[in-house]
Amino acid sequence: MTVTGIEEMLEKAEMLDEHFKKHGRAAVREGGKAFKEKLAENTPVSDVDHSGKGPLKAHTKMGSVTRNTHDEFTVKVGYDKQKGTIARFPNFGTSKQDPQHFIEETQDQTREQILQIFKEHLEL
Incomplete structure (x- = not known):
C-alpha cells in the first residue's frame, strides 16, 4: 500500500480499520467454532447419567461474537x-x-x- 498525502493516509487507515473489524469478527467466530468442536470431542462421557440431562459433551455451546470495552472481539465457548x-x-x-x-x-490442542484461522482472516 502506498500513501502520498495525509488525507490519503487517513483514508487508508480507516479502510484498514474496517477490514480488521469485518475479518476480526469472522476470525473470532470461526476460532470459537473450532474450539467448541474440539471441546465436545475431548469432553469425557460417563457411563452413568446422574442428572438425566444427557452427557456433558452434548451441552457445549458458543455465544455470539461481541465487542468488549477495549474494542476487542470476544466469544464465549463452554457449556x-x-x-x-x-x-x-x-x-x-x-x-x-x-x-x-x-x-x-x-486449549493446547486448538x-x-x-x-492459523486468525492469520488467514487478518492477512492483507
Whole structure:
C-alpha cells in the first residue's frame, strides 16, 4: 500500500480499520467454532447419567461474537446452564475423582489451529 498525502493516509487507515473489524469478527467466530468442536470431542462421557440431562459433551455451546470495552472481539465457548456448573468436577477433580483437565487439553490442542484461522482472516 502506498500513501502520498495525509488525507490519503487517513483514508487508508480507516479502510484498514474496517477490514480488521469485518475479518476480526469472522476470525473470532470461526476460532470459537473450532474450539467448541474440539471441546465436545475431548469432553469425557460417563457411563452413568446422574442428572438425566444427557452427557456433558452434548451441552457445549458458543455465544455470539461481541465487542468488549477495549474494542476487542470476544466469544464465549463452554457449556450451557443445564450442565455447565458440573463441568468443573471432571476437569479439576474432586476428593473421589482424579482431574482430567480436558478443557486445558482442548486449549493446547486448538491453539495453533486458531492462530492459523486468525492469520488467514487478518492477512492483507
